Amino acid sequence: MHELRTGLALFLLLNILAGMVRVVRGPTLTDRFIVAQLFGTTGVGVLVLLAANEGGAPLRDVALIFALLAPVTVVAFVRFAVGRDSEDARARGEEPRG
Amino acid sequence: MSLLDGVAAAFMLAGAGFCLAGTVGVLRFPDVYCRLHALTKVDNLGLGLVVVGLALQSGSWATALKLLLVWLFVLVASAFTCQLIARAALRRGTPAWSGRRES
Numbered sequence: 001m002h003e004l005r006t007g008l009a010l011f012l013l014l015n016i017l018a019g020m021v022r023v024v025r026g027p028t029l030t031d032r033f034i035v036a037q038l039f040g041t042t043g044v045g046v047l048v049l050l051a052a053n054e055g056g057a058p059l060r061d062v063a064l065i066f067a068l069l070a071p072v073t074v075v076a077f078v079r080f081a082v083g084r085d086s087e088d089a090r091a092r093g094e095e096p097r098g
Numbered sequence: 099m100s101l102l103d104g105v106a107a108a109f110m111l112a113g114a115g116f117c118l119a120g121t122v123g124v125l126r127f128p129d130v131y132c133r134l135h136a137l138t139k140v141d142n143l144g145l146g147l148v149v150v151g152l153a154l155q156s157g158s159w160a161t162a163l164k165l166l167l168v169w170l171f172v173l174v175a176s177a178f179t180c181q182l183i184a185r186a187a188l189r190r191g192t193p194a195w196s197g198r199r200e201s
Contacts, residue, residue, distance in 0.1 A: 001106075001107070001155065004107055004110065005110070005152075008111070008114050011114055011117075011118075012114065015117050015120075015121040018125065019121055019124060019125075021125055022124050022125055022133075028130060028187070028190075028192050030130045030183060030186065030187040030192060031130055031133065033183070034124065034130070034133055034134060034137055035124065037137060037141075037183075038120065038121070038124060038137055038140060041137075041140050041144070041145055041172060041176070042140065042144075044145060044168060044172060045113070045144065045145050045148050048145075048148065048149060048152055048165060048168060049110075049148065052152050052155070052156065057161075060164055060165070060168070064164065064167065064168050064171070067168050067171040067172045067175065068171055070175055070179075071175040071178060074175075074179040074182055074183060075179075075182070077186070078182050078183065078185075078186045081186050081190060082185075082186045082190065
């Protein structure tokens with residue numbers, strides 16, 4: 001089982017690497033950002049897989065913290081990407097879309 | 099290898115399969131909104147099945163519950179963040195896929 005779990009963790013890491021292609025190709029800022037979310041979830045997967053190995057138990061807590069902090073980056077991105085745009089729109093007296 | 103180990107391994111392999119599907123979707127789908135759809139499958143099913151497989155072999159309730167808690171956090175986060183990102187893309191004016199192939 002140890003080999004299977006480590007193999008799967010490696011496989012998930014390869015998924016992260018493949019996701020880098022989307023970061024490079026874009027085309028929009030949002031495309032580049034959603035890969036960060038893929039990293040977050042896949043990273044949590046790698047951590048829980050490695051936590052099942054001998055002496056890896058603390059990694060489970062790390063995974064928990066990762067899962068808790070991942071949404072913060074998304075909120076920061078949305079504030080960065082949209083906040084200014086919609087404030088500009090409101091200043092011009094337009095109703096923000098969405 | 100016991101029956102429980104076999105079932106756990108099957109769950110973990112299925113979860114890894116969903117992760118692969120999500121990655122392929124992020125790379126191949128035509129616009130942001132489709133890619134988000136592929137991405138949330140990784141959050142829900144990919145991580146979910148891996149966690150269920152690991153919880154089956156963990157051998158203690160405390161560990162299994164902690165793993166399920168990790169999954170629960172990711173589930174809630176994924177539901178909110180997917181909607182936030184899609185709305186951010188919409189407000190930025192990112193066009194949706196029209197149904198024609200990319201030239």
